């Protein structure tokens with residue numbers, strides 16, 4: 001754990017999260033002051049140069065996204081923090097908000113200054129009532145201290161829908177409509193909340209900003225893998241000795257995550273697979289464990305970094321059963337707006353249940369692959385596009401397990 005590198009979680013355990021004075025004593029809000037002394041375009045150029053990329057899953061360059069909203073003509077603009085964190089096995093955003101809420105507020109205020117927004121929202125999942133309380137207290141303290149100047153932040157609570165983490169469904173939900181994704185384009189930086197230019201960033205993305213502004217883009221860009229620099233917080237679950245969280249540079253390999261930080265597999269059992277990035281992540285076999293966890297490196301092995309959830313499966317687990325359960329999750333969470341996802345997730349879940357119960361046929365595997373291909377290109381949002389990945393990758397890497405169930 002000594003080899004962790006804490007940038008986002010640098011105040012974790014060192015301050016009382018409910019005392020803004022503690023945050024300020026650690027240098028808090030100095031970055032915002034520095035940001036406000038810069039021109040908006042210089043600030044955006046600095047964030048762009050740091051190559052900070054979104055930590056919510058899509059990995060988009062943060063400064064570049066801001067430049068779209070900055071350049072959009074409108075007297076009203078919004079900053080929205082995506083704190084939905086609906087991904088099973090992920091709790092990194094909760095860690096940040098519970099332990100250092102002012103870092104998030106400071107990051108949002110830096111963004112607000114950069115794009116010219118006066119109103120911000122934190123969309124927090126309803127299953128985090130304690131976090132919502134902490135955030136409201138933190139906002140109250142920041143307002144009392146006057147550190148946010150004329151930037152106002154409100155907390156909005158979700159109601160337990162996975163799809164509401166998708167940025168346009170989240171926007172619909174804040175507006176009071178059903179949480180269903182919108183057609184894109186237009187993208188939120190040009191037309192988002194109430195049709196106005198809106199920046200949606202993840203909690204971890206925002207919480208990186210104070211350190212970047214304070215220490216400079218070059219410092220940040222030199223950490224980890226250059227194409228996806230900085231650190232990433234991972235939450236480990238499943239068959240590992242240390243089911244906990246780590247903040248590590250992005251050049252850390254998957255093997256290091258499991259064996260060095262995770263302490264390996266319990267009870268002397270062997271590794272079977274790891275799913276990274278949350279429920280829609282690919283299952284990765286032993287042969288690919290030496291891949292660095294950075295965004296593009298993961299893409300080269302057909303995987304995604306996603307939210308940073310790491311779910312380890314040992315040799316004794318039934319991988320077909322695991323994939324079938326995940327398929328059931330997506331059937332449940334599909335919002336139903338587009339047909340490929342509504343019908344596709346239900347069909348995958350049905351076929352997987354059949355295979356898992358011993359009634360499958362080998363031709364089902366070809367059907368699943370074809371369905372997966374169709375969904376990945378035709379579903380309206382990332383939920384349906386990525387939902388087939390766990391099934392497809394387990395068929396790819398663990399065919400013998402499927403054959404055993406079917407034959």
Ligand SMILES: Cc1cc2nc3c(=O)[nH]c(=O)nc-3n(C[C@H](O)[C@H](O)[C@H](O)COP(=O)(O)O)c2cc1C
Nearest residue numbers: 054055056082085086165166167201202205382383
């Ligand atoms: C089904 C689905 C769920 C998502 N859930 C989350 C989430 O819980 N938190 C999050 O930050 N991004 C989530 N995203 C990604 C967001 O749409 C968006 O890319 C992100 O909030 C942008 O912030 P970033 O650039 O800082 O990563 C989800 C996407 C999809 C398709």
